[in-house]
Amino acid sequence: MAQVVTLGECLISLIARDRGPLVESDTFLRTVAGAEANVAVGLARLGHAVTYMGRVGDDAFGLAIRRKLRGEGVDVAWLTTDPGAPTGVMIRELRDLGPMEVIYHRAGSAASRMGPGDVTAAGAAFATAAWLHVTGITPAISASAAAAVETAVDLARHHGATVSLDLNIRRRLWSEADAARALSALAARCDVVLGGLDEVAVVTGLAPTLEAGGAVDPVAAADAMLVLGPARVVVKLGARGALERRRSGVAIEGCAVPAVPVTVVDPVGAGDAFSAAWIASVLEGGAPEAALRAGNACGAAVVTTVGDLTGMPTRRELDAIMRAGDGGPDTIR
Ligand code: KDG
Numbered sequence: 001m002a003q004v005v006t007l008g009e010c011l012i013s014l015i016a017r018d019r020g021p022l023v024e025s026d027t028f029l030r031t032v033a034g035a036e037a038n039v040a041v042g043l044a045r046l047g048h049a050v051t052y053m054g055r056v057g058d059d060a061f062g063l064a065i066r067r068k069l070r071g072e073g074v075d076v077a078w079l080t081t082d083p084g085a086p087t088g089v090m091i092r093e094l095r096d097l098g099p100m101e102v103i104y105h106r107a108g109s110a111a112s113r114m115g116p117g118d119v120t121a122a123g124a125a126f127a128t129a130a131w132l133h134v135t136g137i138t139p140a141i142s143a144s145a146a147a148a149v150e151t152a153v154d155l156a157r158h159h160g161a162t163v164s165l166d167l168n169i170r171r172r173l174w175s176e177a178d179a180a181r182a183l184s185a186l187a188a189r190c191d192v193v194l195g196g197l198d199e200v201a202v203v204t205g206l207a208p209t210l211e212a213g214g215a216v217d218p219v220a221a222a223d224a225m226l227v228l229g230p231a232r233v234v235v236k237l238g239a240r241g242a243l244e245r246r247r248s249g250v251a252i253e254g255c256a257v258p259a260v261p262v263t264v265v266d267p268v269g270a271g272d273a274f275s276a277a278w279i280a281s282v283l284e285g286g287a288p289e290a291a292l293r294a295g296n297a298c299g300a301a302v303v304t305t306v307g308d309l310t311g312m313p314t315r316r317e318l319d320a321i322m323r324a325g326d327g328g329p330d331t332i333r
Helices: 035-045 060-071 116-121 123-127 143-158 176-187 197-204 218-228 270-283 288-303 315-327
Strands: 004-007 011-016 028-033 050-057 079-082 089-092 102-105 131-135 162-166 192-196 232-236 242-248 251-257
Touching: 004 035, 004 143, 011 060, 028 035, 028 060, 035 050, 035 060, 035 131, 035 270, 050 060, 050 116, 060 079, 116 123, 116 143, 123 143, 131 143, 131 270, 143 162, 143 176, 162 176, 162 270, 176 197, 176 218, 192 197, 192 218, 192 270, 197 218, 197 232, 218 232, 218 242, 218 251, 232 270, 232 288, 242 288, 251 288, 270 288, 288 315
Parallel strands: 004 050, 004 131, 011 089, 050 079, 131 162, 162 192, 192 232
Antiparallel strands: 011 028, 089 102, 232 242, 242 251
């Protein structure tokens, strides 16, 4: 019985084995990625029942994704194989300086052909779900995928499930203006919005202020997002930790926690790991600050390894990381 439902595009991600510019990379590690699939695996490793919906192509990469997700304990009963389109692929480098170069081969992919029918077919999964998690990537890949997200939110709302949205703005897929338009409307229909500070600023239309030293103030950004409708907003601040603002009656409450200091080997997947651990903690009745701490710890674990999923901790590992953070080194036996 699924506790959490998510949907999106699961991709094969080819990651350069050597650090440096993609143009010089000639050997790649074949991994499974995709923001929502990363969250699904993260939740499964933390012991939660998760259903992942989507489409893969009828090809070796689609099969690799299916095997990986199933092997992680994610329910893939509603992951459809589409014989008419390929599995999406992304290719990326590992870069120490400057923005990471990424090549997408996902236009017209199997996942981009997902539509509301894929979601209604999986209606039974919603009937038992406590939580639906969506991201800003799925609405950006096609109009039918955007409609699938809307249908999923309708179904989750109908069944009384909590709905979370991780903004995940992908500027390679749409403009900031299009993302802001679509995601502000979607955020208004969600209970929880998570995002990086730049993403929250884009969606709320906030500009940098002099008071915040020419930057966007994270508390102001979260509060501006609350005005759109969600009851809880989480801003992921990377090396500066994370904060939450939430509505409590007519008041707004908040808390913030520092990051777990680590050496970043590969930043991709950290936000998804944060979301997975944050959702898991809330589902387990965790207090707001505890959920932020779990999210930070999970995100920190992921950036210390190459690949979106490699460092995603199990329950035992996450507990050990958090204990070590509280009181010195620990050993996982
Ligand atoms: O959050 C990590 C994702 O960005 C990555 O796995 C690929 O989903 C992906 C995307 O569309 O960028």
